[in-house]
Amino acid sequence: METKTEKSRDRAFSIFYSALCALFCLCLLSVLLVMAAKLPPFGDPGNPSNNEVPSRYIEQGPAETGAVNIVAAMILEYRGFDTFGESCVLFVAVCAVLALLRNEERDAFDELLHDMEESTHDVILKGVSRVVAPMIAAFGAYVIVNGHLSPGGGFSGGAILGSSMMLYAFSFGTREARRILSYDNCRRVMTAALLLYALIKGYSMFMGANGYSTGVSPGAPGRIFSAGLILPLNIAVGLIVACTMYILCILFSKGEMR
Amino acid sequence: MAGGLLNNYYDVVAVILFCIGFTTLFLNRNLVKKIIGLNIVDTSVYLFLAAKGYITGRAAPVIKDGVASAEAYINPIPAGLILTGIVISVSVTAFSLALILNLYKKYETLDLDEILRLAAAAKEDE
Numbered sequence: 001m002e003t004k005t006e007k008s009r010d011r012a013f014s015i016f017y018s019a020l021c022a023l024f025c026l027c028l029l030s031v032l033l034v035m036a037a038k039l040p041p042f043g044d045p046g047n048p049s050n051n052e053v054p055s056r057y058i059e060q061g062p063a064e065t066g067a068v069n070i071v072a073a074m075i076l077e078y079r080g081f082d083t084f085g086e087s088c089v090l091f092v093a094v095c096a097v098l099a100l101l102r103n104e105e106r107d108a109f110d111e112l113l114h115d116m117e118e119s120t121h122d123v124i125l126k127g128v129s130r131v132v133a134p135m136i137a138a139f140g141a142y143v144i145v146n147g148h149l150s151p152g153g154g155f156s157g158g159a160i161l162g163s164s165m166m167l168y169a170f171s172f173g174t175r176e177a178r179r180i181l182s183y184d185n186c187r188r189v190m191t192a193a194l195l196l197y198a199l200i201k202g203y204s205m206f207m208g209a210n211g212y213s214t215g216v217s218p219g220a221p222g223r224i225f226s227a228g229l230i231l232p233l234n235i236a237v238g239l240i241v242a243c244t245m246y247i248l249c250i251l252f253s254k255g256e257m258r
Numbered sequence: 259m260a261g262g263l264l265n266n267y268y269d270v271v272a273v274i275l276f277c278i279g280f281t282t283l284f285l286n287r288n289l290v291k292k293i294i295g296l297n298i299v300d301t302s303v304y305l306f307l308a309a310k311g312y313i314t315g316r317a318a319p320v321i322k323d324g325v326a327s328a329e330a331y332i333n334p335i336p337a338g339l340i341l342t343g344i345v346i347s348v349s350v351t352a353f354s355l356a357l358i359l360n361l362y363k364k365y366e367t368l369d370l371d372e373i374l375r376l377a378a379a380a381k382e383d384e
């Protein structure tokens with residue numbers, strides 16, 4: 001009897017909670033819509049966000065950093081320490097997921113997971129990924145290396161590279177993938193890339209945080225070997241992102257990585 | 259007001275997406291769906307920031323033909339901010355999914371109410 005009244009009380013509370021949430025979200029929606037209507041007009045050059053900072057980046061960026069891609073010049077040169085923090089966040093995320101998922105006893109959850117130990121028997125998947133995975137990897141490397149010349153850079157190129165590694169691991173099985181893309185190798189590459197980034201960025205900060213004073217010439221904008229330290233920084237970021245994506249994906253699909 | 263809404267249609271879509279994600283975060287009991295709601299909220303913020311950086315009729319901020327004039331390109335700063343946001347959202351998603359995985363291993367359900375009930379029952383048993 002008591003459990004029955006408790007249950008009905010629970011139900012009443014959950015209905016009340018849902019109604020309150022819906023009401024709150026509707027109020028929030030209307031407030032935000034009024035705000036959106038009063039924001040500066042979309043696409044107007046005179047908006048307050050288009051102040052002297054972006055103009056400075058665009059007008060002086062190519063001469064100061066040698067990078068044609070202003071976003072790359074911004075995130076790796078003018079705001080390079082911010083990007084270092086981002087890479088550290090990725091590294092810490094991998095560490096946290098590892099700490100949470102490793103050394104767990106196997107139980108019913110494993111039945112939900114694919115057994116990736118052996119390679120799949122799907123001929124089409126294997127045949128296609130044998131052709132496609134290297135192409136994706138090459139495209140990812142292209143996007144990373146051309147980060148200062150074209151749209152893209154370490155983060156997007158690293159994600160593409162990581163997806164080719166995932167495709168390889170999923171279609172050929174982790175036992176096959178472990179020969180090159182083992183956890184230890186990924187961890188080493190990732191830590192080395194993070195250290196490389198910290199060294200390069202620390203060096204450039206100690207030399208005055210200016211592209212000219214590092215001793216590495218910005219070069220002629222538009223050439224592949226230009227933009228001073230942006231190219232190695234992009235490569236470091238790309239390796240970190242690719243290894244993070246791969247490690248996270250394997251950890252979540254298998255629970256453990258050996 | 260209606261004119262402002264029509265003019266700022268990107269912001270309006272971002273706001274609506276934000277509220278959809280927020281409502282999912284509140285009302286859905288499934289923890290994985292809560293994370294999906296959080297990701298919808300993130301996406302709406304990226305859309306909002308990208309809309310703030312756009313300037314009608316200008317090119318993406320990659321210097322073309324040596325024209326280094328601020329009049330020719332859109333604002334590059336929101337692009338950098340979105341990059342930061344994506345990285346943080348990926349990290350937070352991975353971390354919360356790992357936590358949820360551990361919760362699932364312990365309680366064998368993804369329903370938040372059920373987990374709370376089971377946890378309370380386990381506490382009473384002690």
